[in-house]
Amino acid sequence: MLDLTLFQFDFDLSFSMFFMNADKTIYGRYGTRSSLENAESHMSLEGLVDALEGALLLHEGYPENAPFLKQKQAAPTKYKTPNDYPSLRGKFGYELDYGEKVVQSCLHCHQMIEAERLVYRNAKQPIPEKLLYPHPLPQTIGLKMDIDTRGTIKEVKPNSEASEAGIKPKDVLVTLDNQAILSVADIQWALHNAPNSGVISATVQRGNNYVQTNLRLNPDWRNKNDISWRVTSWELRRMGTGGLVFEPVSNSEKAQFKIASENLALRVKYVGWHGAHNVAKRAGVKLGDILVSCDGHDEHWTTTQLLGYLASKHKPGEMVPMEFLRGGQRYQVQIRQQ
Numbered sequence: 001m002l003d004l005t006l007f008q009f010d011f012d013l014s015f016s017m018f019f020m021n022a023d024k025t026i027y028g029r030y031g032t033r034s035s036l037e038n039a040e041s042h043m044s045l046e047g048l049v050d051a052l053e054g055a056l057l058l059h060e061g062y063p064e065n066a067p068f069l070k071q072k073q074a075a076p077t078k079y080k081t082p083n084d085y086p087s088l089r090g091k092f093g094y095e096l097d098y099g100e101k102v103v104q105s106c107l108h109c110h111q112m113i114e115a116e117r118l119v120y121r122n123a124k125q126p127i128p129e130k131l132l133y134p135h136p137l138p139q140t141i142g143l144k145m146d147i148d149t150r151g152t153i154k155e156v157k158p159n160s161e162a163s164e165a166g167i168k169p170k171d172v173l174v175t176l177d178n179q180a181i182l183s184v185a186d187i188q189w190a191l192h193n194a195p196n197s198g199v200i201s202a203t204v205q206r207g208n209n210y211v212q213t214n215l216r217l218n219p220d221w222r223n224k225n226d227i228s229w230r231v232t233s234w235e236l237r238r239m240g241t242g243g244l245v246f247e248p249v250s251n252s253e254k255a256q257f258k259i260a261s262e263n264l265a266l267r268v269k270y271v272g273w274h275g276a277h278n279v280a281k282r283a284g285v286k287l288g289d290i291l292v293s294c295d296g297h298d299e300h301w302t303t304t305q306l307l308g309y310l311a312s313k314h315k316p317g318e319m320v321p322m323e324f325l326r327g328g329q330r331y332q333v334q335i336r337q338q
Contacts, residue, residue: 001081001094004112008074010135010188011109012230014039017048019055019182026072027058028182029189034137035229042137042184046148054150054182068180075193082107085115086122110231117232117311121239124315129196129222132236132308135188136225141215143167143187151181153204161221165213171204196222228303234277240310240320242279242335243272246303249290257290257325264298266291266306268324276338283333285324292330293323310337 009016009029016031030051032042058065079085083092088111097105113134120127138145142160146152151173156163167173173181176190177200194200197219203212227233228246237243249257249265259265268289271281292298294306301309314320319334 001083003081004074004077004084005080006074008077010185010192011113012134012232013109015043016185019052019058021059021062025062025066025069026074027055027062027069028072028180029185030183032137032184032188033229034226042145042147044147047150047183050148050150051182054180058180058182065180068175068178071177071179071193072186072189079116082112082115085112085119087115087118088112108231113232114235117235121311121316126312129308129312130192132311133222133225133227133304134192134230134232135185136191136222138184138187138191140191140221140225141217143173145173145184145187147184150183151187161215161217165202165215166211167202167204167213167215168206171206171211173202174205174210175201175203177201223302223305223308226302226304227307233303233307236307236311238272238277238279239316239338240307240314240335242281242283242285242338243277244268244280244285244291245270246291246306248302257328259290259292259325262300264292264294264301266301266303279336279338280333283335284331285333286326288326290325291322292325293321295320295322 006024013031013033016029018029019027028051030048033039034042082088092107093105096102117127117131142157142162143153144155146154153167153169153171153173156167156169175181176187177194179186179190181187194217197217199214199216201214203210237245246266247269249267251261254261254265268285268287271285271287272278273281310320314337316338318337320337321332322335323330323332
């Protein structure tokens with residue numbers, strides 16, 4: 001059974017690697033994903049080799065460099081193994097059933113995120129932002145990385161947190177929040193454990209010089225991190241939208257429907273049919289309908305922002321009004337939160 005006091009990573013991934021010392025000190029992580037379709041878009045063999053070489057350098061400098069590794073270790077957790085989560089307790093053994101129940105006997109990594117969210121949901125408490133928007137990509141703070149290197153910055157988005165901190169393209173990110181950086185996954189780990197608002201430090205190498213700076217994280221910075229592709233978002237859809245999957249409506253389409261570009265418009269791409277995922281279907285929502293208002297909000301939202309709002313602002317059993325557009329006509333439904 002997985003030791004969660006040691007191995008913590010992005011549980012929505014299909015590939016994840018640790019670089020470790022024999023004393024269990026973690027030097028770094030490797031493995032990143034941002035969509036279902038392009039699972040390897042943030043990884044490359046060259047990038048892995050560079051990360052491995054960086055891990056060897058950290059190993060040579062250990063334990064003198066321990067202060068730059070301290071926050072890379074697993075965060076304190078109440079649940080030492082997946083079986084310790086209330087919703088998973090007793091459901092999985094320590095070995096797979098290789099007869100006819102291989103899939104059923106296998107604990108999927110993503111179930112641990114779902115189980116931790118349920119701890120809060122079942123207690124009717126808001127799900128923490130860290131759990132709603134896990135392992136933010138560097139793009140969340142305005143960085144696009146060169147995936148063939150351990151930390152070279154390819155692009156910096158104007159007016160982003162990184163840009164305002166003075167970080168530039170071709171800089172090499174050496175540390176983030178006092179953590180040595182070997183990969184995009186290391187950046188994500190640092191951001192995952194960063195505060196919901198505040199300041200984190202960064203060190204970049206620019207030519208032969210090292211530049212220290214601070215990134216200011218504004219409130220709601222996490223919800224710029226797209227979670228719609230994640231397997232764990234299926235449970236958030238069940239909880240908040242009653243089993244609906246949305247896709248964005250373009251500004252040109254909005255104009256056709258007489259919806260302002262700054263207003264909400266998410267098209268229903270899939271309607272859940274079974275069990276607890278059919279709440280929206282039973283309420284009358286159909287494929288192709290366009291969500292134009294949720295709980296009185298009609299400002300532009302991404303799917304991520306919609307799911308995050310519902311999970312953080314409403315408790316199970318509450319009814320949330322939603323307004324949809326179908327065939328030029330608007331209609332309202334009440335979606336029971338789960």
